[in-house]
Amino acid sequence: MALALYLLAVFHRSSLAVAGLLAVDRFHISAAQLAAFTMLQLLVYAAMQVPVGLLVDRFGPRRVLLTGALLLGVSQGAFAFATSYPAALLARTGVGIGDAMTFICVLRLLATWFPVRRIPLFTQLTGTVGQLGTMLAAAPMTLALGALGWSRAYGATALIGLVLTALGFVVLRDAPERRATRGDRMAWGAVRSSLAASWGHPGTRLGFWMHFTTQFSATTLGLLWGYPFLVRGEGRSAGEAGVLLTLMVLAMVVAGPVLGQLVALHPWHRSSMVLVIVLTLVALWTAVLAWPGDAPLWLLVLMLLACGVGGPASVIGFDVGRTSNPATRLASSTGIINMGGFTASLLLVVAIGLVLDWRTPGGGSDYTPGAFRWAMSLQYFLWGLGLLQIWRYRLRARRVIDRAALQAGVAA
Numbered sequence: 001m002a003l004a005l006y007l008l009a010v011f012h013r014s015s016l017a018v019a020g021l022l023a024v025d026r027f028h029i030s031a032a033q034l035a036a037f038t039m040l041q042l043l044v045y046a047a048m049q050v051p052v053g054l055l056v057d058r059f060g061p062r063r064v065l066l067t068g069a070l071l072l073g074v075s076q077g078a079f080a081f082a083t084s085y086p087a088a089l090l091a092r093t094g095v096g097i098g099d100a101m102t103f104i105c106v107l108r109l110l111a112t113w114f115p116v117r118r119i120p121l122f123t124q125l126t127g128t129v130g131q132l133g134t135m136l137a138a139a140p141m142t143l144a145l146g147a148l149g150w151s152r153a154y155g156a157t158a159l160i161g162l163v164l165t166a167l168g169f170v171v172l173r174d175a176p177e178r179r180a181t182r183g184d185r186m187a188w189g190a191v192r193s194s195l196a197a198s199w200g201h202p203g204t205r206l207g208f209w210m211h212f213t214t215q216f217s218a219t220t221l222g223l224l225w226g227y228p229f230l231v232r233g234e235g236r237s238a239g240e241a242g243v244l245l246t247l248m249v250l251a252m253v254v255a256g257p258v259l260g261q262l263v264a265l266h267p268w269h270r271s272s273m274v275l276v277i278v279l280t281l282v283a284l285w286t287a288v289l290a291w292p293g294d295a296p297l298w299l300l301v302l303m304l305l306a307c308g309v310g311g312p313a314s315v316i317g318f319d320v321g322r323t324s325n326p327a328t329r330l331a332s333s334t335g336i337i338n339m340g341g342f343t344a345s346l347l348l349v350v351a352i353g354l355v356l357d358w359r360t361p362g363g364g365s366d367y368t369p370g371a372f373r374w375a376m377s378l379q380y381f382l383w384g385l386g387l388l389q390i391w392r393y394r395l396r397a398r399r400v401i402d403r404a405a406l407q408a409g410v411a412a
């Protein structure tokens, strides 16, 4: 049930990607105003992670997940009938908040319902199922928008969400023996020290930087800049761009379970796996950006597959957080880690827009391949910072983590 609610959250999150042109007409907005929807959603999502984590530790995942699902349904309903840009922005903010309340709860439920050894794989499978929401938000949503129109298509998705929320209210339980759980009430001082203890553990910081470094390429391409980059920056047709972006999602779906198994078998080498994946990503992006003229299709395929693998690689960060924190701080440490990738993605989405405007002669959105080369090269700053921090905190985490206990599946 929780997984279905997460799939739906990812669907709602991604459901604007194919409706950009319709949104421009409906709300009479510019491309920059359209991009503001994505930025706002990422901003709200990232900003809500720590508060949501604290709420889950205090009120239990069931209550928070159902509140988030209700908010998502209502906000998506409001988006369906919004006719002005401010109303639509407000509705998307609600979608961002509801979305932010979902994934952390699902991971918290996994930690209670399943044996420790199965958690790495099930965490990855959760991410994988979520990605199917991105796929549903592509072709099926395009068809629904064409056949039903804006209000009915978004209205129908809101209704499905509200029905699932009602079902969740009936069947969701925090633990096999308890319908709902609660953590201890915490005064502000205790909240601060719990967060400080989480952040103070090098494992949480390692998880944060792993998440930060691995997922921004895929998120940025998937949510906003992938299509324009492939069409205007690399000379691909609209159809080819669609197939390439779908391949990226397929790579996430396939790589998730594989990485989940690897992490379960070799938890000590989690940061090595992430380092290899990020270095591969950097190498393939470098080949694409340095290629004279348009990069060949095979190279773009490899690059997008690697970006896709970055999605599940970011989930390894949650596993490091899980084994570095006690159960009472699990959700808040997950929130801290989850901020990493979404903050990096937000910075990149905004910075790419600014650089494209700066490098495009005469303004407008007729971006050139050269402008995209500059803009996409911004990723090197994020990779550089991320790799440095992963290396630093890997050394520190390895000093305090008991390798034998980790291998035996004994969490913090």
Ligand SMILES: N[C@@H](Cc1c[nH]cn1)C(=O)NCC(=O)O
Binding pocket: 010, 099, 103, 126, 127, 128, 130, 131, 215, 252, 256, 310, 311, 312, 314, 315, 338, 341
């Ligand atoms: N990186 C994602 C999860 C993922 C798994 N496979 C591809 N992506 C993540 O951090 N998810 C959090 C969320 O709310 O979706």
